Amino acid sequence: MFDGAIWRAIGAAKCRAVLASLVAQAPDPVHTDQLIDEVWAGAPPKTAPTQIHGYVSRLRRLLGDAILTRSALGYRLVAEPGDVDALAFESWIGSANAALRRGDTDLGTRLLGDALALWRGAPFADAAVTDRVRVRVERLTELRLSALESRFDAEIGLGRHAAVIGELRALVAEHPLREQFWRQLMVALYHGGRQAEALDEYRRLRSVLVEELGTEPGSGVRGVHQQILDGTLRPGGVRQLPAVIPDFTGRRAVAGAVVDRLISADGDAPAVVVVHGGPGTGKSTLALRAAHQVAHAFPDAHLHLDLAGTSGQPRPPAELLAEILRCLGVAGQNLPDGVAARSALLRSHLADLRTLLVLDDASGSAQVLPLLPSNGRSAVVVTSRHLLTDLPGARHVELGTLTAAEGYELLARIVGEDRVGAEPEAARAILRYCGNLPLSIRIAGGRLLGRRSWTLEVLAERLADESQRLAELKLGDLDVRASVDLSLRSLPEDVVRGFGLLGLLGPHEFPGWVLAALLDRPRADDVLDVLVDANLVQLVSTDRAGQPRYRLHDLLRVYAAERAGESAAALERLLGAWLDLLARAQRRRPPSMFEPVIGEPPGWRLPDAVAQRLVRDPLAWLDAERKLLSGLVRLAAGRRPDLCRALTAALVPYHDDRAFYDDWLANHDLALRLNHGDLGRAELLRGLAHVQIYRGELTEAAGNMTRSLVLFRAAGHVLGEGLAASGMATIDRHRGRYDSSLRYVNQSLDIFVRTGNRAMEAQLRCAAGRLLVARGRLDDARLWFAQALEIATADGDVHREAVVLRELGELRHRAGESHQALRDLDRALGVFTELQDDRCVAYTLLTRGQVHADLRDRDRAVPALLRAAEMFRRNGNVSSEQDCRQLLGVLDG
Incomplete structure (x- = not known):
């Protein structure tokens, strides 16, 4: 250890191991447990924490308390890049590479030399080889060798062939299996006028590889060898492709498609492939993998450029052209000014070459176009987080997540x-x-x-x-x-804000219009298009209602939620828009006794034309939004209990139509845990009681419906009172308490006649007729059914007409008018089928099956009962499914 004046020895091996771990991790802290794991390789003594403290104390005396500090996580070596050779080395390498990318070869070469001069033997040579140190040593060693390769390429590109031959001979002796050094030695010898020696080095390399590995040299070295034989090797022999990641996994089909397209270069224009995808999807890794696989097909030059498209300042085309041209031997006064002149010169240099270009991290097509070769024997692979659809002739490959x-x-x-x-x-x-x-x-x-x-x-x-x-x-x-920050950095403020607000939606697919509500705009298609083009939002499908559906990757969603900021107003707009759409959708459906009874204040609304288009087919639209709506109920529960209650109530008619009892129950259970006023609680209790009726939980249903009735009555809410009384009538009918049920029907009917609610009047008159049929009073029941049918027909309520016809069919069958009963049931079945009311279809099929069974028409009874049983099973109606199975058993007997 050098303290700025003299070298000081660190005696104990374990003390050196602690220092090595701190240096390897610097400037980040190292947890005490990690130090123990490193020093004792997973088998520490009980005194390990005490010993670690002792080693750290000894190091502090040598380094000073300001350099080795204690943190909440453990210990930290406070070091600037200049204080640790390894950090300085990495910093200078980064600066050198940046200079080389800018085309400043002289500065880049000088910085590489300064960085390499820091090496005084193997890193961490006298420290225990722990996992942390091993990883650091491997990284530094590989970085040194890559830096040497970069320096030799730069030196050769500047024509300093003779100056590097000696170093390269030493390196091929030290690293005989590293083909890049052999290739550079061959190029330097050839351009130094020593063609025979260059060919002899190739023979030596081939002998080593065949003897050691049983393999031939790679395509890069073979290409240089062939060019030496042909006399066509140009100055520099540019081979810039970085190494591939050794644990590349999957992507076989996608990588194969990229490879196939690249090697198809043969025509008037180069093959161009754009690999695009969101942050972290592995675009650069895939591009390099494919480039290495096809490198043999492009022996003249392999160029790699970092376009820095996701940085704060994407590199301008003029700078990129200068870098390529310098690599091809154009420098100094021979480098023209201006993008157009440099682009023309590049095309001229590449006109007869078979060149492979990898353009990594493009910000847009304008950055790429000036860099493209003009001949069809070259190929280009571009990576970008954006869709470059305006790049002529390009094949686009989208990269998503792994399977x-x-x-x-x-x-x-x-x-x-x-x-x-x-x-x-x-x-x-x-x-x-x-x-x-x-x-x-x-x-x-x-x-x-x-x-x-x-x-x-x-x-x-x-x-x-x-x-x-x-x-x-x-x-x-x-x-x-x-990584995500880089994607957002160049986007407009409203796009970034919209991305953050989309994080509110949870892990669900969503329609595009929601972004308009979140941003308080009539439309936000332009913002959504930018997010899709930037691969921050995925377009995943088109739903049954014809809407494109989008989603955020889970990690992007977590990131977006962090950036959502003050979102209360956006959430209120979003939920208000949903409530408006649900109301519009219900108005296009038959009247329902389950419609909300509490009026809501006007909320944010989409433009009428957009809203009407969305709910044109209300059930298809609701089916598409089902999962998202359940997620929004949960979202509202945490932030807006009033809107949670409103959404829960507004969804009940749909849940009733589709018999989605689980959704219905879950929403009410959640909403009832929140604080509501008496009216809100009364509405929710009524909704909960109805789904409990369908589930056969009559005791629980009676308790909740009674509480709902009491609350509505106490609040003077006449509509709610009438509906709750109607609900009690249904419960008592299921319990066989027909007299009590009829009293509730009359109470409810009186309210709805007085208030002029004809839809509910028709329903209650039908309910009274059903009760009278159960009591055997068929003639009285006919009168009630006739009145219900008259009202429904006059009001154009086809759904209620069908319900009455179904109940009338039951009456007629009991009265011996079975064939007329079947005609009524068939009419009802047609209406329910057209309205996609699965629950009513199932009940009608059950009644129809019963009639056919009584008529001993097994061939017609069995299909109706089997279909009804399956629909009841799918909807979770166990008791009605059992009725079907029991009747089928009788028929089979």
Whole structure:
């Protein structure tokens, strides 16, 4: 250790191990448990914490308390890049690469030389080789070799061939299997006028590879060898493709499509593939993988440019052109000014070459177009977070998340198959929380790799907390939150705000119009288009109502929710719009006794034309929005109890039409846990009681309906009182208490006659007729049915007409008029089928099956009963399904 004046020895091996771990992690803190795990390799003594404290105290005496500090997480080496050689090395390498990208080859070469001069042997040479140190050593070693390769390419590009030959000979001796050094040595020798030596080096390399590995040299070296033989090797022999990630997983079909397109370059224009996708989907990894697979087909040059499209300042085309041209030997006074002139010169240089370009992280087509070759023997692969649909002739490949199997395979490759195989359920939980996003899986795997004492369950539990998930998915330079930040940085303010507000919707697909409500705009298609083009929102399908549906990836949703900010007004607008649409949809359906009884103040509304188009087919629209609406009820419960109650009540007619009893019950259970006034509670209790009637829970239904009736009556809410009394009539009818049921019918009927509610009057007269049929008073029942039918027909209430016809069919069958009964039932069945009322269809089929059974017409009875039983089963109506099965059993007997 050098303290600025002299070198000081660190005696104890374990003390050196502690220092090595702190240096390897600097400037981030290292937890005490991690230090213990590092020093004792997973088998520490009981005194390990005390010993760690002693080692740290010894180091503090050497370094000073200001340099080695205690943090809440453990210990931290406070170090600037210049204080630790490894940090300085990485910093200078970054600056050198940036200079080379700008086309400043002289500065880049000088910085690479300065960085490499920091090496004085193997890193961490006298420290114990722990996991943390091993990872750091491997990274530094690979970075040094890559830096050497970059410096030699730059030197060769500047014509300094003779100056690098000696170093390259030493490096091929030290690293005989690293083909890049051999390739550079061959190029330097050839351009130094030593063609025979260059060919001899190729023979030496081939002999080494065949003897050591049983393989031939790679395509890059073979291409240079062939160009030397042909005399066509141009200055520089540019081979800029970075190394591929060794644990590349999945994507076989997509990668194959990219490869097929790239090698099809043969015509008037180059093959261009744009790999686009959201942050963290692995676009660059896939592009490089495909580029390496096709590199042999483009022997003249392999160019790689970072376009910095997601940075604060995407690189201008003029700068990018200068970098490419310098790599091709154009520098100094020969480099023209202006994008057009440089682009023309590039096309001229590449006209006869078979060139592969990888343009990484493009901000848009304007950045890419000037860089394209003009000949059809070249190929270009572009990565971008944006859709570059205005790039002529390009093939677009969208990259999403990994499949569950691919994600599992990637995690196993990073962490180890044994470790993942020991906890498969925890591994799958981690992948779910990572959303099968390659970047997040790599981060999660890296965290596990650096914490051998963690089980996978520990990480899964930490990721389960949505509020902390993005904080957990950070490892060094890999950071999911930072990756998304880059995507948002260049977007307009209203687009960023809209993205954040979409996080309110939860993990559901949503229609595009919701963004208009969130942003308080009549339309927000332009904002949504930007988000889709930036791959921050996914277009996933078109629903039955003809609406495009969108979603946020789970991690993007968590990020968006963090950015939602003050969202109370946006949420109120959104829920108000839904309530308006639900009311519009119900007005296009037959009248329902389940419609809300509490009027709501006007809320935010979509333009009339848009709203009417959405609910044109109300059931199809409601079916498409079912899951999202349930999610909105839960969202409202946490923030706006009044709107939670309003949504719950507004959905009951739909839940009744479709017999979605589970949704109906869950919403009411949730809403009733919240504080409401007496009227709100009365409405919810009535809704809960009705679904309990359908579920056969008559005792519970009676208690809730009674409480609802009392609350409505006490509040003087006449409509609510009448509906609750009608509900009590239904409950007593199911209990066989016909006299009590009829009294409730008359109470309710009196209210609705007085208030002029003809739809409810028709329903109650039908209910009275049904009770009289049950009592055997058929002639009296006919009168009530006739009155109900007259009202429904006059009002155009076809649904109520069908209900009356179904009940009238039961009466006529009992009166011996079975064939007329079947005609009435067939008419009713046609109406219910057209209205898509599955529950009423099932009840009508049951009655029809009973009539056919009584007529001993088994061939017609069985199909009707089987269909009814299946519909009852699907809707959760156990008692009615049993009625069907029992009747079928009698027929089979």
